[in-house]
Amino acid sequence: xxxxxxxxxxxxxxxxxxxQGLLIAALLGTALVGISPAPYVVERPGPVYDTxxxxxxxxxxxxxxxxxxxxxxxxxxxxxxxxxxxDGSREHPLDWFEVxxxxxxxxxxxxxxxxVFPGGQTEEQSDEESARDMDASQRAAVAAALTELxxxxxxxxxxxxxxxxxxxxxxxxVGDELLSVDGTPVASDGELRAAIxxxxxxxxxxxxxxxxxxxxxVSLTTVARSESDASPVIGVVPGVSYAFPFxxxxxxxxxxGPSAGMxxxxxxxxxxxxxxxxxxxxxxxxxxxxxxxxxGPIGGIRQKMIGARSAGAEWFLAPQANCxxxxxxxxxxxxxxAVSELAQAVDVxxxxxxGSSTDSFARCG
Numbered sequence: 109x110x111x112x113x114x115x116x117x118x119x120x121x122x123x124x125x126x127x128q129g130l131l132i133a134a135l136l137g138t139a140l141v142g143i144s145p146a147p148y149v150v151e152r153p154g155p156v157y158d159t160x161x162x163x164x165x166x167x168x169x170x171x172x173x174x175x176x177x178x179x180x181x182x183x184x185x186x187x188x189x190x191x192x193x194x195d196g197s198r199e200h201p202l203d204w205f206e207v208x209x210x211x212x213x214x215x216x217x218x219x220x221x222x223x224v225f226p227g228g229q230t231e232e233q234s235d236e237e238s239a240r241d242m243d244a245s246q247r248a249a250v251a252a253a254l255t256e257l258x259x260x261x262x263x264x265x266x267x268x269x270x271x272x273x274x275x276x277x278x279x280x281x282v283g284d285e286l287l288s289v290d291g292t293p294v295a296s297d298g299e300l301r302a303a304i305x306x307x308x309x310x311x312x313x314x315x316x317x318x319x320x321x322x323x324x325x326v327s328l329t330t331v332a333r334s335e336s337d338a339s340p341v342i343g344v345v346p347g348v349s350y351a352f353p354f355x356x357x358x359x360x361x362x363x364x365g366p367s368a369g370m371x372x373x374x375x376x377x378x379x380x381x382x383x384x385x386x387x388x389x390x391x392x393x394x395x396x397x398x399x400x401x402x403x404g405p406i407g408g409i410r411q412k413m414i415g416a417r418s419a420g421a422e423w424f425l426a427p428q429a430n431c432x433x434x435x436x437x438x439x440x441x442x443x444x445x446a447v448s449e450l451a452q453a454v455d456v457x458x459x460x461x462x463g464s465s466t467d468s469f470a471r472c473g
Contacts, residue, residue: 145201145202145203146196146201146202146203146204146206146207147201147220147221147222148196148202148207148218148219148220148221149194149195149196149197149202149218149219149220149221149224149225150194150195150196150202150206150207150210150216150217150218150219151192151193151194151195151216151217151219151407151408151411152192152193152195152210152213152215152216152217152411153190153192153193153215153411153412153414153415153418154190154191154192154193154411154415155191155363156188156189156190156191156392156415156416156418156419157172157188157189157191157360157363157368158172158186158187158188159172159173159187159188159189159371159372159374159375160172160173160183160185160186160187160375160378160379160386161186163359163360163361165359165361170359171359172358172359172360172375173356173357173358173359173372173375173376173379174356174357174358174359175354175355175356175357175376175379175380176354176355176356176357177353177354177355178353178354178380179380180379180380181378181379181380181381181382181383183378183379183383183384183385183386184384184386184387184388185384185385185386185387185388185389185390185391185461186386186389186390186391186392186421187371187374187375187378187385187386187391187392187393187457188371188390188391188392188393188416188419188421189367189368189371189372189392189393189394190367190392190393190394190412190415190416191363191368191412191415192407192408192411192412192415194224195210196221197221197224197225197230197231197234198221198225198228198229198230198231199230199231200231201221215411215414216411217408217410217411235364238364238365239364240268241364241365241366242363242364242365242366242368244347244348244366245365245366245367245368245369245372245396245397246358246369246372247348247350247399248348248369248373248397248398248399249358249368249369249370249372249373249376249397250350250352250356250372250373250376251263251296251348251350251352251398251399251400252369252373252397252398252399252400252401252450253356253373253374253376253377253380253450254352255399255400255401255450256373256377256401256450256451256454257377257380257381259353260353261350261351261352261353262350262351263295263296263348263349263350263351263399264285264287264295264348264349265285265286265287265294265295265296265297265299265300265346265347265348266283266284266285266286266346266347266348266349267280267281267282267283267284267285267286267344267345267346267347268282268344268345268346268347269282269344269345270282270343270344270345271343271344271345274331274341274342274343274344275328275329275330275331275341275342275343276328276342276343276344277343279326279328280315280317280326280328280344281319283319284317284318284319285317285318285319286300286315286316286317286344286346287315287316287317287318287323288314288315288316289303289304289307289313289314289315289316290303290307290313290314291314291316295399296348296398296399296400297346297347297348297398297399298398298399298400298402299400300346301346304330304340304341304342305339305340307330307340308330308340309330309331309332309338309340310329310330310331310340311329311330311340312327312328312329312330313327313328313329313330313342314326314327315327315328315342328342328343330342331343348399350399356376358372365406366396366406367394367395367396367406367407367408367412368394369395369396369397369398369403370393370394370395370396370397370403370425370427370447370450370453371392371393371394371395371425372397373397373401373450373453374393374450374453374454374457377450377454384461385454385457385458385461386457386460386461387460387461387462387463388461389422389423389460389461390419390420390421390422390423391421391422391423391424391425391457391460392412392416392419392421392423392424392425393416393424393425393426393447393453394406394409394412394425394426394427395425395426395427395430395447396427397450401449401450401451402448402449402450403427403428403447403448403449403450403452403453404427404429405427405429405430406427406430409426409427409430409433409434410433410434410437413426413434413437413438413439413442413444414439416439416442417439417440417441417442421442422441422442422443423442423443423445423456423457423460424442424443424444424445425444425445425447425453425456425457426444426445426446426447426472427446427447427448428446428447428448428470428472429448430472431446431472431473434446434472434473435472435473438472443466444471444472445466445469445470445471446470446471446472447470452469452470455469456469
């Protein structure tokens with residue numbers, strides 16, 4: 109039998125070509141997967157704004173907080189509000205390379221796109237909602253600061269939106285004033301939500317309303333907010349209109365959402381009182397607020413703590429409700445306090461400004 113000496117070389121050559129082909133196919137597959145759309149968005153630290161400082165509006169330098177019709181006072185130190193950037197959306201999805209890069213970066217957080225843009229919400233709709241939330245948070249911040257200072261004003265709960273097919277559809281109208289729930293007066297959105305929560309899901313509630321100056325009573329049956337949230341609702345987006353004794357303007361552009369409310373309220377409180385609340389210290393924080401001074405949870409708190417420390421803050425005020433996300437993620441050099449009311453935030457910052465002990469104030473964890 110005669111052997112062909114070229115056969116092994118040809119076989120090895122074929123195996124090499126097959127291996128190269130498989131490698132190229134794997135690389136192409138990886139590349140295709142990498143650039144394919146991912147169902148996530150990324151949160152990362154955004155700009156930091158000092159509520160006691162200045163900002164640019166239409167090319168002009170103006171105070172972030174401006175008071176007309178009442179005495180105001182300069183202050184030292186900083187009371188920073190934090191923001192987050194959001195990368196990606198349903199219309200502009202991230203690819204998997206961007207997702208993996210973000211996952212490896214401790215300053216960034218991955219969130220499902222459906223959690224950030226629920227129910228098919230578009231970027232434009234999300235921006236509009238954020239603008240409404242910012243406007244409402246600014247008005248609530250003024251109310252909370254004046255409440256803390258004992259300055260009298262009036263407030264009325266209003267209907268800002270009536271989603272279709274909800275309990276209020278066809279019963280309430282945009283602009284209606286909501287005066288009471290089952291005979292109990294409500295003067296803030298927080299009081300309205302508390303009254304509805306007390307009623308529970310499936311309850312019939314009597315709402316006292318005012319429409320075009322005429323008062324009347326209507327009945328609605330509460331429903332669960334969603335399949336995953338059993339909180340009772342009446343199917344309206346509430347708002348609050350205020351009549352303040354003087355004007356407070358917050359000059360901040362291109363920032364949305366409700367999470368700056370507490371820091372706005374602290375800045376307004378400091379601006380309306382002599383001296384410096386911070387004593388020259390650098391304090392940052394975040395949290396929603398309502399007109400009564402209740403501080404609520406926000407999103408992206410880990411990124412906001414990172415942004416605060418990067419900006420030089422040594423003290424941070426966090427909503428009590430966010431403590432579960434704070435523990436174990438506090439940047440080195442940042443001391444974090446847990447607050448649930450504006451009065452607590454004022455006490456903490458006052459102690460910091462005076463150089464007093466802060467040992468008695470609550471921390472997360």
